Amino acid sequence: MSARPPLAILEGVRVLSFTQFLLGPSGVQFLADLGADVVKIEPPGGRLWERHWSGANRFLNGVSVFFLLAHRNQRSLTLDLKKPAAQAVARRLIGGADVLVQNFRPGVMERFGLGWEAARALNRRLVYVSASGYGATSPFRERPGQDLLMQGLSGLASISGRAGHPPTPVGTAVVDQHAATLLALGVLAALLERARTGEGLHVDVSMLRAALDLQLEVATYFLNGAGLEKSPTGLASTFHPAPYGTYATRDGWLVLSMVPLAPLADALELPELRRHAAVAWNFDEREAVAALIEPVLRARTTAEWLARLEPRGIWTAPVHTHAETFADPAVRAADATEEIEHPVAGRVTLLRFPVEFSTGRAGVRRLPPAAGEHTEEILREAGYADAEIRELRAGGAV
Numbered sequence: 257m258s259a260r261p262p263l264a265i266l267e268g269v270r271v272l273s274f275t276q277f278l279l280g281p282s283g284v285q286f287l288a289d290l291g292a293d294v295v296k297i298e299p300p301g302g303r304l305w306e307r308h309w310s311g312a313n314r315f316l317n318g319v320s321v322f323f324l325l326a327h328r329n330q331r332s333l334t335l336d337l338k339k340p341a342a343q344a345v346a347r348r349l350i351g352g353a354d355v356l357v358q359n360f361r362p363g364v365m366e367r368f369g370l371g372w373e374a375a376r377a378l379n380r381r382l383v384y385v386s387a388s389g390y391g392a393t394s395p396f397r398e399r400p401g402q403d404l405l406m407q408g409l410s411g412l413a414s415i416s417g418r419a420g421h422p423p424t425p426v427g428t429a430v431v432d433q434h435a436a437t438l439l440a441l442g443v444l445a446a447l448l449e450r451a452r453t454g455e456g457l458h459v460d461v462s463m464l465r466a467a468l469d470l471q472l473e474v475a476t477y478f479l480n481g482a483g484l485e486k487s488p489t490g491l492a493s494t495f496h497p498a499p500y501g502t503y504a505t506r507d508g509w510l511v512l513s514m515v516p517l518a519p520l521a522d523a524l525e526l527p528e529l530r531r532h533a534a535v536a537w538n539f540d541e542r543e544a545v546a547a548l549i550e551p552v553l554r555a556r557t558t559a560e561w562l563a564r565l566e567p568r569g570i571w572t573a574p575v576h577t578h579a580e581t582f583a584d585p586a587v588r589a590a591d592a593t594e595e596i597e598h599p600v601a602g603r604v605t606l607l608r609f610p611v612e613f614s615t616g617r618a619g620v621r622r623l624p625p626a627a628g629e630h631t632e633e634i635l636r637e638a639g640y641a642d643a644e645i646r647e648l649r650a651g652g653a654v
Contacts, residue, residue: 263609263616266292269447271355272346273297273330274370276305278403278432279387279463280359281326283439287355288329289609289618295349295634296327300334300654302627316601324604327624328596333635334628334654337368341653346370348638350378355443359387362397372458382456383446387439391462401463403429410467415474415494419486435466489546497537498545502575508558513571517545523568524552596620628654 269292273284281296288294298304310322333349335342347370350356356375358365365371365386372384386392389401399405407413407425417424442459450456468475477495478484484494491501492511499512499520512520517538521529529548532541553561558574565572574580581587596604609618631654635645648654 260615260617262291262621263289263613263618264291265613265615266290269293269354270352271295271357271443272349272353274356274358274360274365275387276359278322278326278429279401279435279439279461280357281306282433283385283387283436283443283461284330284357285326285328286436286440286609287357287443288622291616292355294330295630296330296332296625297335297337297346298332298627300336300628300652304627307627316598316604319598319601321601321604324598324601324624325606328606328620329622330625331622331630331634332625332628333631336653337370339651339653341648341651343369345635345638345640345648345653347374347378349634350375350382352638353379353382354447355383355385357385357387357439357443361401362386362388362392376456376458380456381450381454383443383450383459384456385439385443385446385459385461387435387461387463389463391460391464394462394464403431403463406431406463406467410464410471411475412467412471415471415484415486416492417486418490419488430470431463431467434470435461435463438466438469487543487546489543489550491542491546496542497539498542499549501546503550503553505553505558505561506556509575510553510558510561511573511575512549513573515570515572519568520549520570523565523570524549526552594620596623598623 266287269287271284271287271292271294273280273294273296275281275284275296284294304323306323306326307320310320314321316324335345337343337346346368350370366374372386375382375384388397389399389406390396404425408423412431413423413425416426439461442461446457446459474484474493474495482495486494487501489501490503491498493500496514499515502509502511516536517529517533521527521533526548529545532538532545535541538545556564562572562574576584582593592608592610593605594608596606598604606620632645635648635654640648645654
C-alpha cells in the first residue's frame with residue numbers, strides 16, 4: 257500500500273461526462289484519477305451500452321467488466337436527454353461545471369440544445385470537449401467511429417504482420433485508448449489556457465487523428481518519400497534495420513530490438529553475419545540478415561538465449577502471454593494493478609492510472625457506480641429541492 261496521499265491535482269474541477277463506449281469514458285477516467293469530480297450522465301434504467309456489453313463476454317456476477325474498467329472515481333446521474341426537463345437539468349449543471357466532455361456523433365448535443373455555442377452562453381469559463389470518429393467538419397462525420405474501422409482507414413492495420421499475409425490489426429483498442437489520452441491532454445492544456453485568459457474554449461479530438469498520430473514515425477517517412485514494404489520474415493516494422501523483429505526459439509519466441517550486427521554476430525556465434533556489419537544499421541540487407549538469424553535462434557530455448565544475450569548487451573526480451581506478463585517480476589515491480597471490492601461484482605482487478613506523481617497517488621476513491629446511484633446527491637448540489645427531484649423522477653427525466 258502506498259504511503260502517498262490520494263492524488264488531488266484536479267481537486268475542485270467539476271467534469272460533466274456525456275460519454276459512451278471507450279474513448280470518452282477512458283479519457284474522463286484519467287481526469288477522475290487525477291482528482292476531478294466527474295459526473296457521468298447516462299440514460300435512466302441502466303440502459304447505458306457499456307453496462308450490457310463486455311469483451312470476451314466477461315461479466316462478474318452480472319456486472320460488465322468493460323464498464324468497470326473505465327468508470328472508477330465517478331458519480332452517476334441519470335438523465336433522459338430527449339426530455340426538455342432533463343435538458344434543463346443539464347443546462348443548470350453546465351452553469352457550474354469546469355469541463356464538459358461528450359463523444360456523441362457530431363450534431364447530437366446540438367439537437368439536445370447542449371452544443372458548444374449553447375453551453376458557452378451558459379458558462380463562459382467552460383472547457384467543452386468534443387470527441388468523435390472523424391471530427392465535426394469531416395465529410396465522414398455521420399459514419400461510426402470505432403477502433404477497428406480506424407485501424408483500417410488510417411493504414412494502421414496495413415503496416416503490421418508479414419508480407420503476403422492479411423493486414424494485421426493491433427490486438428487491442430489502441431486507437432480508442434490513444435484518443436482518450438489525447439482527450440485528457442487537451443483538457444489539461446485547456447485548463448491552463450483558461451487560467452491565463454479566464455475564458456473557456458472548445459477542444460476537438462478525433463479517432464482518425466489519433467490513429468494517424470500513432471503512426472508518427474512510419475507516416476512521416478512515407479510522406480517524405482520512403483519506400484516501405486512489409487517483410488516475409490519476422491521483422492517487426494517497415495522501417496527498422498534487422499534484426500528488429502520476432503524470432504522463434506526452440507520453445508517459444510523472443511524479440512530482438514536495435515542491435516549492431518557485429519556484437520550480435522559474436523553473441524550468436526554466427527560469423528556469416530559479419531559481412532553485413534560493414535554498414536552501420538544495414539537497412540538494405542535486412543532480409544538477408546533476418547534469414548541468417550532465424551535458424552540459429554531456433555536451436556536454443558528462450559531462457560537459454562536470454563541468459564546468453566542479455567549479459568552481452570543485446571537488446572532482447574521474451575514474447576509473453578498475458579499470464580506470463582502479469583507474473584513477470586518487472587511487471588509486478590511496476591505495481592500496475594489495483595484490486596477493489598465491488599458490492600455486486602465482488603473482487604475486481606483494474607489497471608492503475610499509468611503516471612506517478614510525488615505529491616500523491618491515483619487510486620480508487622469511488623467504485624464504478626450503479627446507474628443513477630448519485631442522482632439525488634448531484635441534483636441537491638445543483639439546488640433542486642426534494643419535491644422537484646420527485647417531480648423529475650415522476651416525469652421520467654431522471
